Amino acid sequence: MTRAIWFIVKVAILIVVALWLIDRPGTVEIEWRGRIIEMSIGVLLVGILVLMVVAAAVFWLYRNTVRAPKLLAHARRTGRRAKGYRALTNGLVAVAAGDPGAAQRFAKRAGSLLDEPPLTMLLSAQAAQLDGDDQAAARYFRAMLERDETRFLGLRGLITQALRDGDSEEALRLAHQAKDLRGDTKWVLKTCFELEVQRGDWVAAQASLNQAVKERAIDAQQGKHYRAVVLVERSRKAALAGKPRQALSYASEAVSLAPDLIHAVVAEAALLSEAGKGKVAQRHLERAWAKHPHPLLADAHDRLAPPGADALAKVKHRERLIAATSDTPESLIALARAEIAAELWGSARSHLMAAADKRPSRRVYRLLADLELADGDNTSASRDWLAKAEFASPDAAWVCDACGSISMDWQALCGTCGAFDTIDWRVPAVDIHALPASGPLERLSVETDTAPPSAPDGDASPQVTAPRPKANGTNGPKPAETSSAN
Ligand SMILES: [Zn+2]
Secondary structure (H helix, E strand, O other): OHHHHHHHHHHHHHHHHHHHHHHOOOEEEEEEOOEEEEEEHHHHHHHHHHHHHHHHHHHHHHHHHHHHHHHHHHHHHHHHHHHHHHHHHHHHHHHHHOOHHHHHHHHHHHHHHOOOHHHHHHHHHHHHHHOOOHHHHHHHHHHHHOOOOOHHHHHHHHHHHHHHOOOHHHHHHHHHHHHHHOOOOHHHHHHHHHHHHHHOOHHHHHHHHHHHHHOOOOOHHHHHHHHHHHHHHHHHHHHHOOOHHHHHHHHHHHHHHOOOOHHHHHHHHHHHHHOOOHHHHHHHHHHHHHHOOOHHHHHHHHOOOOOOOOHHHHHHHHHHHHHHHOOOHHHHHHHHHHHHHOOOHHHHHHHHHHHHHHOOEHHHHHHHHHHHHHOOOOHHHHHHHHHHHHHOEOOOEEEEOOOOOEEOOOOOEOOOOOOEOOEEEEOOOOOHHHOOOOOOHHHOOOOOOOOOOOOOOOOOOOOOOOOOOOOOOOOOOOHHHHOOOO
């Protein structure tokens, strides 16, 4: 629009000048070397215009003749770049298509045509990886470390390789370098945290976790639970190192972050009791029982009974634990156990029957069977309860949400798959008692309701493969039995 207006304006100016000249006719006289040339003003102006056009044409011709070699070189360079980028694109397509031969061919071609080491090195490394030539890929990644603009990419490639080779030391060393370069990158922070956790370096893991949560590499809620688990481990270490005050402070923080973390509650209670705060410990256990009843809490509470308390006193002590939730199956079982120890057969039997009414389970029926044997050696009644136990629903156990294996006890890292904070107290999806008793329990893989954890979308981090610690001893009690209080 502006261009059209500008053109009209220029035409108008020309018309105005032409009309002005027509209105004022006249001649021009030029005297040159004794000769007089006479012409009209119009002819003079046309002559000047023609001269200007000729001069411009001559100048254009001269300029292009002088610049021709330069222009030719430029055209050649542009052509090479275009070809190079085409080769690069084709190489990336070949990588995506999983064609190592074509990928390497295009990588070489792109390398010779383009002066873009970051791009061609990455393609070459990917082509080498695709071809299974890890050494060549590592060579390219290491070459990338030499240049500022490719260092981070090179580190990522080397970290992925180290993780795949199970060299977590090297992976962590490189991950720290990547963190120094770009401390706000989500996958770097997550990788550092996961590797430090695998090493049991809880102090470093906690620092990495804080940063990962700050940069939203780890969800805040999840981060809170992770922090509680890390603190339980730090508390254990501090207690072993003879630093009970520090251990207590870590355990208390863990409880406040994750009140459902049974081992945090139990550790805090033990440390409080050691510090002469038995009453506080007892209150904390009772509060925890009301929300998350667990046999280990009953055990811990039992240890806080007054010194020298007899079995009857321990029943009274147990009643305090379950006071707030006295009619739940877990509370009824806990009370019945104390009553069995005190040989209060009648009330133990009625409490177990009430628990069986609410939630029939193997544990309840087995306890009833034991009770019948203890109370008057009633083998026939005992057999009946055992027969019922065979077909009752399974009991809760420590189950890994990542691999489904069952552990004897809770651990921060799964003893089978090495996953962090995945062990939960719940009923396994597969009936562990129905499986052959000969195999090691740790190997019993069960299907879980929850899918195994995966990297969040858009932030795929190099997969940390957890080292697999040796399975625990296999001759311990079955998981369901570890739940037994007393
Ligand atoms: Zn696992």
